[in-house]
Amino acid sequence: MAEPNAAIPIETLRLENGLRLTLSADRTAPIVAVNLWYHVGSANEREGRTGFAHLFEHMLFQGSEHVAANEHFELIQRAGGTLNGSTWLDRTNYFETVPSHQLELALWLEADRMGRLLPAMTQEKLDTQRDVVKNERRWSVDNQPYGSWWERLPALCFPASHPFHHSLMGSMEDLSAASLEDVTTFFRTYYTPDNAVLSIAGDIDEDEALRLVDRHFGWIPRGNGRPPLADMSVPEKFGTWLRELVEDDVAVPRIFLVCRTPVFGSAGYYAANVIATMLGTGRGSRLHETLVRERQLASTATAFTFDLAKGTDLLVVDATARPGVAVEALEQGVADVLDELRMNGPRDGELARALAQTETDFVTSMQSSGDRAEQLSRLATYLADPGLLNDQLARYRAVTDDSVRMMASDRLGPDNRASLLYVPRTAGLVS
Secondary structure, three states, X not given: OOOOOOOOOOEEEEOOOOOEEEEEEOOOOOEEXXXXXXXXXXHHOOOOOOOHHHHHHHHOOOOEOOEOOOXXXXXXXXXXXXXXXXXXXXXXXXXXXXXXXXXHHHHHHHHHHHXXXXXXXXXXXXXXXXXXXXXXXXXXXXXXOOOOHHHHHHHHHOOOOOOOOOOOOOOHHHHHHOOHHHHHHHHHHHOOHHHEEEEEXXXXXXXXXXHHHHHHHXXXXXXXXXXXXXXXXXXXXOOOOEEEEEEEOOOOOEEEEEEEEOOOOOHHHHHHHHHHHHHHOOOOOHHHHHHHHHOOOEEEEEEXXXXXXXXXXXXXXXXXEOOOOOHHHHHHHHHHHHHHHHHHOOOOOHHHHHHHHHHHHHHHHOOOHHHHHHHHXXXXXXXXXXXXXXXXXHHHHOOOHHHHHHHHHHXXXXXXXXXXXXXXXXXXXXX
């Protein structure tokens, strides 16, 4: 295992077509991770055409000029590798981990769909994947207990005009209205090398990797420009305690209580992220200790940050009630935990434990080529500097008891809370 303070080797450059490339060699195992981020997500969708970013995640596995539908999966798996993709509010990513001698295969597949997707795009493929996405929505959102939380929560926390407000999955109506021309335009606008970051980590020779990237991606032309996002700014605080109560087919209440916090990468982000660790990571966290073990209001209670880099980040407490516990009691219990930290600051040794957990998680994740490539792409996309990966531990270590106390006092109060409350349908709505 690498030493916690050892610098991770990072080389970064741009191709002439604007593609940002980051290389990080680690020859401890004969594997390599290829990670491609496009700086496009649901925030880039226009009204009436929501769900395009997620639909595109599916479309990009349906073949390109030289790759048949689903052949991308078959070729990578046959080579002994793994792959997937995901969509978020402001990015879409695709990634493969393969034996190092198969690096060129992964690069060729990614380049072929970046540069040659449209010749293989058909109405039949669009119709098929539209139905797949609709079924995914039915399964993961509409018919899943608490499944709507991850689209209701941004809608509660961001105003209707904000790019993060609408559903990542998109509405059924918008998915039905998507035409082949709409999809083609979206691809030409956002799936271009100058809107992408390619990170390669693992058992590589940097010169050879650069040669392969230039060979497979260098010919792809730049895009013709992208429309700017709408104003992403919001006030630092909600200003009042927002609430949305949802009747759902669930057995027990569940609460998502959110506070606005500084954006990913900012100085304040690290204090807020440490607070989330104090509150909700592990059985020794405040939420577990107070709500699960002592007061027995919750069966589970965690906290995390969304890690948003635009407008505001969100610190989220997620707690599920024990049977027989009312949603009001659960919400008050969560508020009590926040108030205790807000008023009294960290307990003795609490910050040190949170920082140790964070450092352990970070160092462990950096042993994975896939996780390393993912973080390099994240920093390159959001902050334009993948080299910041080597500064992360120092930034966390700069968090002090005073900075935690100030952040908690400023951002965890009743004037900066939004509660998404789920109750069993048979319980009726509470006031």
